[in-house]
Amino acid sequence: MQPSPNYLRIYPLSEKAVSIAFGQTISEQNLRDIALLNKLIEQQPLPGLLSTVPAYATLTLFYEPGTVKALHSLKGETCAEKIKTYIDGLGASSNNGVEVNSRRITIPVCYEGDYAPDLNFVAEHNNLKPGEVVHLHSSVTYKVYMIGFVPGFAYLGGMDKRIATPRLSKPRTVIPAGSVGIAGEQTGVYPLTTPGGWQLIGRTPVQLFNPLAEAPALLKAGDEVIFKSISLTEFNEYLHENPYR
Amino acid sequence: MKIRIVKPGLLTTIQDLGRWAYLAQAVPVSGAMDTYSARLANKCIGNPDNDAVIEFTASGASFIAETDLLIAYTGGGAILEVNEQQLPPNRPLFVPVGSNITFTNSRNGFRTYLAIAGGWDLPLVLGSRSTYTIAGFGGHKGRSLQKQDILESSQNLTPLAEKIFLSLKTDHINYSSWHAGVPFRTLDNYTIRIMPGHEFGWFEGQSIATLLSTAYNINNRSNRMGCFLDGIQMKRRHQQELLSTAVTPGTIQVVNDGSLVLLMADAQTTGGYPRIAQIAAADLPLCGQLKPGDAIKFEEISFHDAETLYFEQENNIEMIGQAIAAKFR
Known part of the structure; x- marks a missing residue:
């Protein structure tokens, strides 16, 4: 395989950000191409670069304009033009042997009792038994496509369509951190206590976002995620051993 | 202290x-x-x-x-x-x-x-x-x-x-x-400069003309995440889904009913609504002074001009700092 960043075009988002577009679809190919370009950027960092934000089909670079403008070695008048020169240079010169390894992260989930208020509804909606919903939800490997919406929230791909369920008609005002939900054909974990309209089928004792940690979000784009069914006792044991910081 | x-x-x-x-x-x-x-x-x-x-x-x-x-x-x-x-x-x-x-x-x-x-x-x-x-x-x-x-x-x-x-x-x-x-700077009769967003072309010409000529008012639901703008809604040329992508303070999104939402400091980092425009960075601080009921108008400039304005403002701030330091030399 010859990895090569195959982006379509580059456009400014603001005076402090440019986006690199990879197409119009959610695909593992886009995910890989974006991860690869992100890796190349990491290996040959741009002075003034503040953040790179992967999304389904874009990678956006946020930068400090004064620093980028002063990079006389990069062709271009505006910051956006200079960054285009930089990106083009990455693709041309350094696509040999770069590999993007994805991490595999197991997230324990308790699909029982108060932690699963909508499990029966999801089961009935899909003519399944609750146990079958749990099995289908916890037997696939999910892919993290992007982090967005709220700090640490992972957009996951790969859910079995047999457990797809529409959102609640009336969102809940409080959904506790760690709640695992389904909305249409998507599944995800709420990293923070927020309002929300997803069907809740379980809860994880794992903290998905901790602002005091060096890497505050547990997940990042490209990760593989597996949900592992645990009992209420195991849930409490985990919390006891790993209290929220 | x-x-x-x-x-x-x-x-x-x-x-x-x-x-x-x-x-x-x-x-x-x-x-x-x-x-x-x-x-x-x-x-x-x-x-x-x-x-x-x-x-x-x-x-x-x-x-x-x-x-x-x-x-x-x-x-x-x-x-x-x-x-x-x-x-x-x-x-x-x-x-x-x-x-x-x-x-x-x-x-x-x-x-x-x-x-x-x-x-x-x-x-x-x-x-x-x-x-x-x-x-x-x-x-x-x-x-x-x-x-x-x-x-x-x-x-x-x-x-x-x-x-x-x-x-x-x-x-x-x-x-x-x-x-x-x-x-x-007060906002009386002040026009906020914007650049076309990446989905600018998704909207009808009439809507773009409206955006650049009529006033929008700050709704009282506005907060540090964003300003909801009351005014004539935007019509799309075609319905198309935007895959969630990066947004940033100053991005103007068009939500499903055609209303405008101006993202501010605490805005989420990604969004799935089309981005019709981006506020010039030099004018974004002024938007932080908008209060419910205030009216604003938009004027279109290029990204190139917006960058020039940004660096002029940075220079200006730098010079203010130097002038203050010079008083105590």
Whole structure:
């Protein structure tokens, strides 16, 4: 395989950000191409670069304009033009042997009792038994496509369509951190206590976002995620051993 | 130096110039809504631009000087008073211990920034002192300031801050005869400059013409995440789904009913609504002064011109800092 960043075009988002577009679809190919370009950027960092934000089909670079403008070695008048020169240079010169390894992260989930208020509804909606919903939800490997919406929230791909369920008609005002939900054909974990309209089928004792940690979000784009069914006792044991910081 | 909050007012938070290194983990930028005024307040007393300031919303707050203070305030949300004596904005103010400072009404804008010599002494969280109340971190205990909160400044004063302090220190209220040069720009008849967003072409020509010619009003649901704009709604040329992608403060999204939402400091980092426009970075601080009911108009410029305006403004701020330093050489 010859990895090569195959982006379509580059456009400014603001005076402090440019986006690199990879197409119009959610695909593992886009995910890989974006991860690869992100890796190349990491290996040959741009002075003034503040953040790179992967999304389904874009990678956006946020930068400090004064620093980028002063990079006389990069062709271009505006910051956006200079960054285009930089990106083009990455693709041309350094696509040999770069590999993007994805991490595999197991997230324990308790699909029982108060932690699963909508499990029966999801089961009935899909003519399944609750146990079958749990099995289908916890037997696939999910892919993290992007982090967005709220700090640490992972957009996951790969859910079995047999457990797809529409959102609640009336969102809940409080959904506790760690709640695992389904909305249409998507599944995800709420990293923070927020309002929300997803069907809740379980809860994880794992903290998905901790602002005091060096890497505050547990997940990042490209990760593989597996949900592992645990009992209420195991849930409490985990919390006891790993209290929220 | 130390203050105690007596009345917190509508929404009072610690902010700096924001948190830019964790956008990939969906941590918003946060920071001052009007970064220009926040930087100016710091410059007036010799602080670095990124020192923490207090952002007050509208009027009504008050605090007590628990020690002698060297402070400066900027922005358009309020006028500071001590014993019904107004304190002038945009310059260093010496306030003796025991003074009770109140924020009275100002019709110019919505937010006021209070800087203190040395900066407000709070821990960095993810590289910034900005408060992000939604997730409860940063600033003072991750929340807005409350009655009886005590805030202290760092004792690490810059040499310039030391000189300014010594030049004004006495036993009564004292302030410089010079000011930082830039009076607060009001939004009366002010036009906000925008660049076409990436999905600009998704909208009907008539809607674009409307966007660039009619006024939009700030809805009272607006907050630090975004301003909801009341006005004529946008019509799409074709229905098409946007895959969630990066957004940033200053992005104007068009939601499903065609209404405009202007994303501000605490906005989420990604969104799935089409981005019709982006506010010029040079005009974004002004948007932080918009209050419910204010009317704004938009004027289209190119990204190239917007970048030029941005660097002109940066130069201008730099020159203000140099001019202040020159007074104490």
